[in-house]
Amino acid sequence: xxxxxxxxxxxxxxxxxxxxxxxxxxxxxxxxxxxxxxxxxxxxxxxxxxxxxxxxxxxxxxxxxxxxxxxxxxxxxxxxxxxxxxxxxxxxxxxxxxxxxxxxxxxxxx
Amino acid sequence: xxxxxxxxxxxxxxxxxxxxxxxxxxxxxxxxxxxxxxxxxxxxxxxxxxxxxxxxxxxxxxxxxxxxxxxxxxxxxxxxxxxxxxxxxxxxxxxxxxxxxxxxxxxxxxxxxxxxxxx
Numbered sequence: 001x002x003x004x005x006x007x008x009x010x011x012x013x014x015x016x017x018x019x020x021x022x023x024x025x026x027x028x029x030x031x032x033x034x035x036x037x038x039x040x041x042x043x044x045x046x047x048x049x050x051x052x053x054x055x056x057x058x059x060x061x062x063x064x065x066x067x068x069x070x071x072x073x074x075x076x077x078x079x080x081x082x083x084x085x086x087x088x089x090x091x092x093x094x095x096x097x098x099x100x101x102x103x104x105x106x107x108x109x110x
Numbered sequence: 111x112x113x114x115x116x117x118x119x120x121x122x123x124x125x126x127x128x129x130x131x132x133x134x135x136x137x138x139x140x141x142x143x144x145x146x147x148x149x150x151x152x153x154x155x156x157x158x159x160x161x162x163x164x165x166x167x168x169x170x171x172x173x174x175x176x177x178x179x180x181x182x183x184x185x186x187x188x189x190x191x192x193x194x195x196x197x198x199x200x201x202x203x204x205x206x207x208x209x210x211x212x213x214x215x216x217x218x219x220x221x222x223x224x225x226x227x228x229x
Contacts, residue, residue: 010176041201043116043220043221043222043223046219046220081166
């Protein structure tokens, strides 16, 4: 599975959009981009995933560049409860394991 | 749907004893479950892949005789930390892969984690 690179930490003002970038320049055609988040001392929570089209659900939007080498997770209106570590993971469509990188620690500021 | 539970949520044990952690998929069947370990301020590290009815597959560097995994049913996997030592103190997280459901095919859902402290 391709490796991902994320900024170590980010801050976002409450109520504003949080844009979390992820680079996955070695991604292959059959690999999906997944986003999970982990609130302190809890298990990871699934957010969203996509292959090449932009995706949106009740939690977030996922924007994948046309060349698929990077993506951005967007939390449209960040709240204090969105403070967490956000992990971007690339995995083959029929893949099994998830290998977590270091993630981005997002702090939402009142 | 797609809920994974772990038991216990935290455990404290003496050095040299063994500790068993359970991972259950509550509303779906999972032929494959995964065990992770997470040290403070670090990311999740995959330890092993647990396959129902067969032996687990361990990641490189993980001692299979120390971390015993049993996946006896489609909804239960257990991790036993044998002869635990203080350096085994960590947050242990399991996940289960859903199969056979249209909505969550091949997705992984994580348990809440088990905090192990070895004195």
